[in-house]
Amino acid sequence: MSEIICQTTELCKNYKNFHVLQNVNFSINRGEIYGLVGENGAGKSTLIRILTGLAFKSSGIITLFGKTDYLQHERTKIGCTIEMPALYKDMTAKQNLEIQRVQRGIPDQKCISKTLELVGLNNTEKKKVNNFSLGMKQRLALAVALLGEPEFLILDEPVNGLDPTGIIELRELLKKLARENHVTILISSHILSELNQLATCYGFLHHGKLLKQITAEELNEECKRHIKLKTDDTKKTVTVLEEQLKIKNFSVYPDNFIRIYEKLEETHTISKTLSSNGIVVEEMSVQGEELETYFENLIGGCRYV
């Protein structure tokens, strides 16, 4: 069984009568890249702020690295970027990292140049952060998060301001960290197509509630275009599909729904063949969507994401 790095149980956060988070239950295993999806105001940043100790929970349990108490100590294994890059603007990249290194008590001085090289900022020399582009600031914020080789990375909108090359580099870097160093990553992003290429697990947050937690495989399965079919006799339907319609690529789900992944344009033929075999088709539709559409449908309508 995988080690759970971060878990919340019935986590709630209220501001007076406003419920920002309501009974949020989710867990992240070691080495996973967890994509946190939600529209503006869904509670993503609040959730991240509570996990990092910047805000206090109203109720519920937070577990970090298997511990529910003294989380302050567990947070020393975390690296994070929260919303806008938090940097000293009248200092250089190196000075920013030097302050963070000293503050966190990281003895290895070479880690600064290594981290700067890792995020592609090793040539900034005496340039002040004030003169950095937003993309460069994002990279430096990531470097701050990566300093000291954290076990758990929490990244809030890390691709904001990055150019396409930067986005690809960041994606590959995060994948590499998860794959080779088993770094666990919690990433929130509005760019769902970007998350789609990175996350191994998703949590969909809406109005402070975690609507669904799903693995990338499960999501791909859900998003894959297919014919969703329900009949009054599943066994007989399977036989007809295989023997008469020569359909091999389908799966049967416990709720007796059948998903057919081929001959998507031949719904009429399938329906006709099933009927001629005395099978009553109770439900039949073509489904499957992009992550954006999936999320829109999940929250019950098109929203700005």
Place this chain on the structure above:
Amino acid sequence: MYNQLKSEFLKLKYSKLFIAVPILFLAGLILYGSFSLSAGGTQLFVSEGDEETNAAIQGIIGFFAFTFENIDTPKFSEIMQSCISCNVFLWIVTLILTIQFFCCDYSTGTIKLPVAYGIDRVKVYFAKTIVIVLYNAVCYFIFNTITLLFTCLQTGYLPDTTELAQYLSYVGLNFLVLVSFILLCLTICICLKNTGIIATVMCLFTLGGAVIYTGIWQDFHSHAILKYLVWLNPLYYWMNMGTFRLEYGLINEIIIYFIFSLLFLLPLSVILVRKQEFK
């Protein structure tokens, strides 16, 4: 804690304040020097009282720089008075340093980093406070040494060891007030966080208190509410020290003010820091 102190010192070292504060102190010194050169030995402002009947300073409260009964035979008390008066510039510089340095992390969002990385927020607060107090202390004592040297050179007075010790005790007492003022500023900083608003509030409080005090000082104890407002004001202590009113129990008041800051403002700040959420 050592790591926090070191990182806070690095922040100060890498920031513009590290240079700006000595420059401001230097500007204060130049201004102080200009009093003696331009006014021929007598300067007086922010004062209230019957000047005519007080050729000396018995009936006057406020700022005295280069005020001598006889410029040819200056007394050390007058030199001290002149030097302590010159500390008026320090309140502003201290205010700027304290607000800018403390609130910098709030305005850039970097205050979130140590908290998110599991560093005790109270340690961060104490590290900031210690660095602010230490840097102020260094600048303050250098400033006061230079003003004394400058005034002695100008007047041709050579103080003895006892006089120097007396001067040091006055400067030390004033420093206790300065530390209390820093703690007061920091408490306000934690509550308000916005540098502009804090600066306005503190300037109004400090200068307003000074103006009120100059207005009511002669029957100070009869003003129940204003009296307490003035007691909280650092300029009340500085103004009294500048005119040698220590005999009226000022030393006790300074010590009470300092202890009040340590026992009330410091714990209050710690409570506020612990309860604070970061957006």
